[in-house]
Amino acid sequence: MEKENQQKLQSTSNVHLTKPIRCIVKLGGSAITCKNELETINEENLKTVSRQLRQTMMVSDSSCGKVLGMDWSKRPGFTETSCVVDDFCDQPALDFSHFMVVHGAGSFGHFQASKSGVHKGGLNRLLVKAGFVATRISVTSLNLEIVRALAREGVPSIGMSPFACGWLTCERNIASADVSMVAKAIDSGFVPVMHGDAVLDAAQACTILSGDVIIRHLAEQFKPEFVVFLTDVLGVYDRPPTEPNAVLLREIEVREDGSWSVVKPTLENMNKQVEITVAAHDTTGGMVTKIS
Amino acid sequence: MEKENQQKLQSTSNVHLTKPIRCIVKLGGSAITCKNELETINEENLKTVSRQLRQTMMVSDSSCGKVLGMDWSKRPGFTETSCVVDDFCDQPALDFSHFMVVHGAGSFGHFQASKSGVHKGGLNRLLVKAGFVATRISVTSLNLEIVRALAREGVPSIGMSPFACGWLTCERNIASADVSMVAKAIDSGFVPVMHGDAVLDAAQACTILSGDVIIRHLAEQFKPEFVVFLTDVLGVYDRPPTEPNAVLLREIEVREDGSWSVVKPTLENMNKQVEITVAAHDTTGGMVTKIS
Incomplete structure (x- = not known):
């Protein structure tokens, strides 16, 4: 009974949403990266998935079928951005169902983490500390590319790293993982994109927090209608x-x-x-x- | 008197450091990017600055002068990473003074923010929402490159976005900006790297939080010995x-x-x-x- 109360308390704390989350999507690392090629994105899969996510999220389409990209960065080989501000004119923000995305690391991060043993902790060793930095660089690079791919397909995606969100573990289990900022982002009409990350651990200084553990925590907190796993298998x-x-x-x-x-x-x-x-x-x- | 108390309260809340911060360094956008070329990093300046920061931060150098890089990502044109794990052998983590870095946007983010008017708010307009997404993509790209440049020079840098950290404004002034995670990162021996960012605003839905405002808040909270501004002028x-x-x-x-x-x-x-x-x-x- 006490456990039940505790669970109820935990599952309602910090979560203030104007409407419930329809779906949390897990993009498996093996579906969006080339698993056997170091730090290589499966561009084709990522583009397909991004387009499908957009179609699934949209409640109504007022853009007459034209995709209004939200990645206005300079493209390789060009000096100008691809943004056409006029296309947006005075359109109201599209009506999206509340979604969020969590992705795994695939061929990003694993090499750095396993070479240095970040998951086993011990930041007083230079190798582990360097591995922690290297792992975060690798997984945040992937996160940025996924955010950009979603934005190019018109999904208002926002990268949010568990480390920066202040998520902490103790003996490799989640000890503190405030979701209030994730809830605020969703309520503001964005699609937060989280990822497996290197985090601080109260018992062993540091560890790796996997995308699957993140998904479980988010699902407990937000109680979405669906949790969808997109992997390289069916x-x-x-x-x-x-x-x-x-x-x-x-x-x-x-x-x-x-x-x-x-x-x-x-x-x-x-x-x-x-x-x-x-x-x-x-x-x-x-x-x-x-x-x- | 009341104001003084208030200030004291604010300046001590959430900050638990084992030793004080020696320096907060502001990397001016114009010093690390080519201001007149869209999204172009001044690689030479960034490398020089990164090396100088490392030399300034180090209390003792046990690495015999060899720089042990912490960016183990794949380099363009190579299939392997540049990491040589053996170099780290069983070295203890280096003794760094407590530092942190905040950088401006330079030729990143400004285009996206000004075209869409993110600083003026109004997320119910599609243009503003898209601009918010595009601005964050641009400034987090720059942040990643700065984190990587520092890591290559052996600085244990960790990117932390104000948005993901849960920083919020109201009428464009900081309303909530918890620094506890920044403090934890510093205490664990890392160098947090924050940046000017697009954030949520309680009054106008969203705005731009500048690097200078971030610096002021961090300086109030941490009371570092030094705040150093590196700009393109002397x-x-x-x-x-x-x-x-x-x-x-x-x-x-x-x-x-x-x-x-x-x-x-x-x-x-x-x-x-x-x-x-x-x-x-x-x-x-x-x-x-x-x-x-």
Whole structure:
């Protein structure tokens, strides 16, 4: 009972939204980067995903089908920006459903983090401190490119790093993760884009906070209608999808109390097998309302 | 008296540092970018400044003169990173004085902000919302490049955007600007790098928060020994330095109560003239302990 109260307190603190969040989208690192090529973005996938997100988010389209890009940076090879201010004339801000995006690191950050052991902590060692700096440079570079890709497709995206937001861990679990600024950004009509990050840890000085842990925390706090995972595979399988006989789980129902079960396909004795696999990837918990 | 108490309260809140900040460095936008070329960094200046900052920050040098770079990103034209993990072996983290950096926008962000009128607010207009997104993309791109330049010279730099830190304004004045995460980063041995940014405003929905206003707030909160302004001119003059007869002010004394006077050169009747000029640039107030 006490735990329940605590959970209720936590889940309502700091969250003041004028309307609920429709969807939190997780862009898997392997879907938006080339996993085996260091720090290389999968431009084609990222563009497709950005366009699809925009179409999904829009409630009404007053722009007559023309995409009004929001990345006005200079393009390579040009001296001027691509912005055409006149296109915007006096249009009101588009009506978007409340969305937010979290992305993984893919081929960004992992090299720096694993070489230096940032996840194991110990900032008193120069290698770990340098690795922390190098990891943040790599993952914030990726974040900027994703924000730009979304903005080019007309999504009002805003990069927000967990580190700068003041998120902290203790023994690698989230200890403090204020979402009030994320809520303010969403209420102002923006789409916050967060990412797996190197953060400070009260017990071991530093660690890596993964995109999946971020998603779980955000889902607990905001209780969105949907949490969508975009990966390089088709969905959630009952075992690693490269294994023979892996079965795609078409629908997973998650109840208010956080328990869940597979709705489709309806196979007997599969539940336990799935539970282990999903838990190993740490993407479950009381977090998903639906996996679409 | 009440005002004094208020100031004292404000200046001690949230700031818990193990040792005081030695210096806040302002990198003027015109010093690190090519002011007349859109989104172009002055690479040479930035490299020189980064190296000099490192030398100034270091208390002791245990690295035998070898610079251990902390930007391990892939370089253009290479498929591997430049990181040599062995160089770090088991060195303890270097002893740095507590520093932090704030930079202006120079040729980044201004175009996007002025075209859309972000500083005047009004997020219900699509142009302003797009300009807000575009401005943040531009200034965070610059921030990333400055963090990388510092890291390449061995400075453990960490980018922190005022927006993500939850800084808010009301009628364009700072209304909420928690520095606790900045303090934690400094205490962990990092050099936070903040920047002028587009932020949410309680009265007009959004505005631009300038690097100079950020510096003033940080100086009030942290009371550093020094605040250093690196600009494209030699220092603070008694009038715009392009005017004939402009006199470089070699030393400005700022007293505890925030009043200040010019120590060198000692010219009669110059004080009033200076006061007007400096106030017009909004970089004074109770903020500087010394201008070096």
